[in-house]
Structures are given as C-alpha cells and as structure tokens.
Amino acid sequence: xxxxxxxxxxxxxxxxxxxxxxxxxxxxxxxxxxxxxxxxxxxxxxxxxxxxxxxxxxxxxxxxxxxxxxxxxxxxxxxxxxxxxxxxxxxxxxxxxxxxxxxxxxxxxxxxxxxxxxxxxxxxxxxxxxxxxxxxxxxxxxxxxxxxxxxxxxxxxxxxxxxxxxxxxxxxxxxxxxxxxxxxxxxxxxxxxxxxxxxxxxxxxxxxxxxxxxxxxxxxxxxxxxxxxxxxxxxxxxxxxxxxxxxxxxxxxxxxxxxxxxxxxxxxxxxxxxxxxxxxxxxxxxxxxxxxxxxxxxxxxxxxxxxxxxxxxxxxxxxx
Amino acid sequence: xxxxxxxxxxxxxxxxxxxxxxxxxxxxxxxxxxxxxxxxxxxxxxxxxxxxxxxxxxxxxxxxxxxxxxxxxxxxxxxxxxxxxxxxxxxxxxxxxxxxxxxxxxxxxxxxxxxxxxxxxxxxxxxxxxxxxxxxxxxxxxxxxxxxxxxxxxxxxxxxxxxxxxxxxxxxxxxxxxxxxxxxxxxxxxxxxxxxxx
Numbered sequence: 232x233x234x235x236x237x238x239x240x241x242x243x244x245x246x247x248x249x250x251x252x253x254x255x256x257x258x259x260x261x262x263x264x265x266x267x268x269x270x271x272x273x274x275x276x277x278x279x280x281x282x283x284x285x286x287x288x289x290x291x292x293x294x295x296x297x298x299x300x301x302x303x304x305x306x307x308x309x310x311x312x313x314x315x316x317x318x319x320x321x322x323x324x325x326x327x328x329x330x331x332x333x334x335x336x337x338x339x340x341x342x343x344x345x346x347x348x349x350x351x352x353x354x355x356x357x358x359x360x361x362x363x364x365x366x367x368x369x370x371x372x373x374x375x376x377x378x379x380x381x382x383x384x385x386x387x388x389x390x391x392x393x394x395x396x397x398x399x400x401x402x403x404x405x406x407x408x409x410x411x412x413x414x415x416x417x418x419x420x421x422x423x424x425x426x427x428x429x430x431x432x433x434x435x436x437x438x439x440x441x442x443x444x445x446x447x448x449x450x451x452x453x454x455x456x457x458x459x460x461x462x463x464x465x466x467x468x469x470x471x472x473x474x475x476x477x478x479x480x481x482x483x484x485x486x487x488x489x490x491x492x493x494x495x496x497x498x499x500x501x502x503x504x505x506x507x508x509x510x511x512x513x514x515x516x517x518x519x520x521x522x523x524x525x526x527x528x529x530x531x532x533x534x535x536x537x538x539x540x541x542x543x544x545x546x547x548x549x550x551x
Numbered sequence: 552x553x554x555x556x557x558x559x560x561x562x563x564x565x566x567x568x569x570x571x572x573x574x575x576x577x578x579x580x581x582x583x584x585x586x587x588x589x590x591x592x593x594x595x596x597x598x599x600x601x602x603x604x605x606x607x608x609x610x611x612x613x614x615x616x617x618x619x620x621x622x623x624x625x626x627x628x629x630x631x632x633x634x635x636x637x638x639x640x641x642x643x644x645x646x647x648x649x650x651x652x653x654x655x656x657x658x659x660x661x662x663x664x665x666x667x668x669x670x671x672x673x674x675x676x677x678x679x680x681x682x683x684x685x686x687x688x689x690x691x692x693x694x695x696x697x698x699x700x701x702x703x704x705x706x707x708x709x710x711x712x713x714x715x716x717x718x719x720x721x722x723x724x725x726x727x728x729x730x731x732x733x734x735x736x737x738x739x740x741x742x743x744x745x746x747x748x749x
Contacts (some may be wrong), residue, residue, distance in 0.1 A: 276630035283626035350633035441598035
C-alpha cells in the first residue's frame with residue numbers, strides 16, 4: 232500500500248508539475264519555428280525533383296503507403312503538400328486553429344516522409360521525436376495560451392499547471408528514452424563491441440570518408456579528418472565511451488533541477504550531433520531544436536523580448 | 552480533458568512506445584532502433600567508392616529489342632541519394648538497414664509473434680523483381696514493348712583495409728576490388744506485373 236502510494240506520488244510529481252500554461256504556449260511557438268527549418272532541410276531532396284517529371288514506382292513503400300495502396304509518386308503533389316505543411320506550421324506557431332494546424336502538420340509529414348523513404352526503402356528516424364512532440368501538442372491545451380485562438384477562449388479560464396506539465400514531461404521522457412533505447416538496440420544487435428575503438432565508429436569513419444573517392448596517392452578526396460581519426464582507435468575508444476555515457480545517462484536529465492547543468496549536458500549532446508554530421512554525414516544536425524522541451528521558455532522569451540525592444544529603441548530612425 | 556483521462560492516455564502512450572522496444576517494432580512513428588546500431592565485427596573494413604560519373608549516367612540497361620541505354624536519377628525523377636541506394640545496394644541484393652536490423656538476433660518471443668519459421672527472416676525482398684518492375688513502370692514500358700527493360704547492370708569499386716594496418720596508420724596497404732551486378736527479367740514475374748508490390 233505504501234509502495235503504491237509512493238509510486239502515485241512520484242508519478243503525479245513528475246507528470247503534473249513544473250510548467251505553466253504560458254510555458255506550453257511558448258514551447259508550441261518555438262518548436263514550430265524550429266520545424267520550419269527542419270521540414271525544409273528534411274524534404275529538400277523531394278523538392279529538387281521535376282514536378283511534372285516521371286511518376287516513380289516505389290521499390291519499398293513505407294508501411295502506411297502499403298496499407299493505403301499507394302505505389303507511385305506524384306511529384307506535383309509533393310510540392311502542394313509541402314506548401315500546406317509550411318502554411319500549417321505557421322498557423323500552428325500563431326496558434327490559429329491550433330489543433331487543426333497540428334493535425335495538418337502531422338498528416339503532411341506522414342505523406343512527405345513516406346514519399347522520401349519509399350524511393351529506396353531506407354526509413355529514416357529523424358522525424359520520430361518531432362512527431363511524438365506534435366502528437367502530444369495535439370492532445371494538449373497548447374493552443375489556449377500565446378495564440379490567436381486564446382482570444383476566443385478567454386471565458387474558459389487559464390491552463391492549470393497539471394494540464395500544461397504532462398505533455399511537456401511526456402515529451403522529455405520520450406526524448407530521454409529514445410537515446411537510452413539506442414544503447415539497448417546496439418547491445419542487442421552487435422554487443423558491447425559496438426563501442427570498442429575498432430567497432431562501428433571506426434568502420435563508419437572509413438566508409439563515410441572513402442566513399443567520396445580516393446586520389447592516386449591513397450588520400451581521400453573529402454572528409455580527410457574522418458579518415459585520419461579512424462587510424463586512432465584509442466581516441467575512438469574514448470569517443471565511444473562518451474557516446475555510451477551520454478546515451479545511458481540521458482534519462483538522468485529528468486532528475487536534474489539546475490538549468491545550467493541541463494544546458495551543459497544538452498550542449499554536449501548537440502556537439503555529438505554536430506560531430507556525427509561533420510565526420511560521418513549523419514543528418515541529425517538540426518534535431519537539437521527539440522531540446523527546448525527541457526527548459527521553461529517563459530524567462531527566455533521575456534529576455535528575448537526585452538533585448539528585441541531595446542534593439543528597436545536603440546536603432547536610429549530613418550529621418551536622422 | 553479530465554485528469555483521469557490524462558492518466559489513461561499516459562499509460563497507453565507508455566505502453567505503446569515501450570511495447571515497440573520490447574517487440575522490436577520499427578514502423579514510423581514508433582521505433583526501437585536507430586539506423587546505425589548494427590555492426591558485424593571483422594578483421595577488415597570494406598568501403599565502397601562512389602563514382603560520380605557512373606551515378607550521373609545511371610544503370611546500364613538492356614531493352615527487349617536488344618538495344619542498350621542508361622537510366623539515371625533524372626529519368627526516374629528521384630533524388631540522387633535515393634538513386635545511389637538503388638545503384639549501390641538494391642542492385643546488389645542488399646536491403647535497407649531496417650531489414651538487416653529487423654532480421655538480426657530476433658528473440659524466440661518476437662519470432663513466435665510474427666509467425667516466423669526456423670531460419671525464416673523477418674524481412675526479405677526480391678530486389679531483382681522490384682528493380683525491374685519499378686524502373687519499367689516508371690518509364691511506362693509494358694512487357695510487350697520493344698523498349699521494355701530486360702536487364703540492368705551496375706558496378707563499383709570497393710577498398711578493403713585490414714584493421715591491423717589502419718591501427719599502424721598504414722592505409723597504403725589496401726586491396727581494391729570491382730564488384731559487378733547484373734539483374735535480368737524473368738517471365739515468371741508476369742502474373743505479378745499488374746498488382747506490383749501490393
């Protein structure tokens with residue numbers, strides 16, 4: 232009985248405290264702004280196609296395309312869906328028809344990601360976290376604060392702490408779990424050898440640098456840093472252990488109260504994503520924008536607002 | 552939404568996302584595995600070298616009338632990174648990481664749930680059929696057309712390094728191989744032509 236009570240207390244303490252309605256509304260806005268860049272970066276290759284060109288028949292349709300019987304690509308449609316996606320993301324940021332906008336964003340991502348990944352069958356995981364965040368926004372009251380919709384909802388009263396906290400805390404839990412699961416997956420598939428100095432990281436460094444070509448002297452044409460680093464398994468071993476430490480330790484961020492410590496840890500993770508992009512061409516470069524979920528954005532927004540107004544006030548007028 | 556409903560949503564949500572990990576479900580938007588988790592320890596590292604010119608030309612294809620031509624990413628109207636995967640992987644019978652990861656070390660419980668027989672892989676695909684079907688359908692060639700593609704070829708260079716040499720920082724000791732793939736249309740695929748992959 233006492234055990235059950237303490238579980239309930241921990242559960243309630245974790246999921247239902249910590250954030251205000253204002254924090255939730257601001258998070259919707261800032262994540263939305265991040266998504267504008269993220270969408271464009273992710274779907275740039277699809278937008279490079281000829282809108283009136285050949286209709287490609289997918290070699291491995293993603294699972295929901297199979298269910299829906301979608302076998303080929305209509306290029307012009309992808310451009311239309313992308314325009315809807317960007318428009319819906321803007322209305323989500325503004326908080327205009329918030330739930331409908333979020334739903335439209337989710338559906339457009341499903342379509343465009345399905346297109347991109349069905350061409351050759353490689354299912355990328357870059358949208359997994361943003362999708363979870365959008366799903367939780369959809370279920371939340373994020374459109375009732377800092378939004379156009381809020382002007383129509385004044386009579387309903389403010390968003391309670393528990394109502395604002397559970398979606399954000401669930402997002403945090405998912406992100407922390409996502410990194411933790413990647414250790415489970417690596418160990419399950421390859422064993423601890425994945426993390427050795429002569430393991431997966433070394434192999435990828437060689438493969439990702441050599442693939443761009445090699446000169447007659449045996450030097451790689453691109454990514455020479457990766458190629459050089461691959462020849463130092465002792466350094467790779469240290470890097471691997473750092474990767475293991477942050478992936479295993481990621482859930483601990485849920486217990487850290489200090490904002491500075493959290494920011495420091497997330498800066499380390501961001502550095503990891505920048506390094507994998509530079510050294511290995513792994514395209515998780517923009518994903519750190521989701522780490523905003525680990526902060527209360529109210530003071531940050533206030534600070535940005537003050538700085539912005541100071542900047543506007545400080546600017547000499549055109550008449551002068 | 553009441554607090555009780557939120558409790559229910561949270562329990563269901565956690566059940567689904569953790570269920571995906573336990574039962575190894577990798578279907579967007581849920582997953583159990585990032586793309587780079589797989590690794591096979593080996594004494595050597597094989598690295599493919601992309602050939603820009605070959606990729607720009609595309610696959611060398613043979614038509615039913617005996618003529619040959621090239622099919623590129625522009626002809627298929629697909630992004631070049633995806634075309635590279637067709638050229639360097641699917642043409643050589645290699646599936647995406649999702650397949651390799653999904654087939655490896657599957658527990659008896661997960662095999663049983665999926666109804667897999669002994670040694671039966673979780674994911675398998677006849678890439679030769681898929682390539683022939685996809686390319687011909689995209690270019691609007693029917694099996695009766697003289698221009699119908701009956702064969703496709705690709706090749707690439709692979710550089711094989713010994714880990715011992717890499718450790719000694721002697722990357723000049725490299726074995727260079729050229730790997731060639733040729734796929735051919737089979738008439739036994741004709742009944743599948745209309746419904747494709749569904």
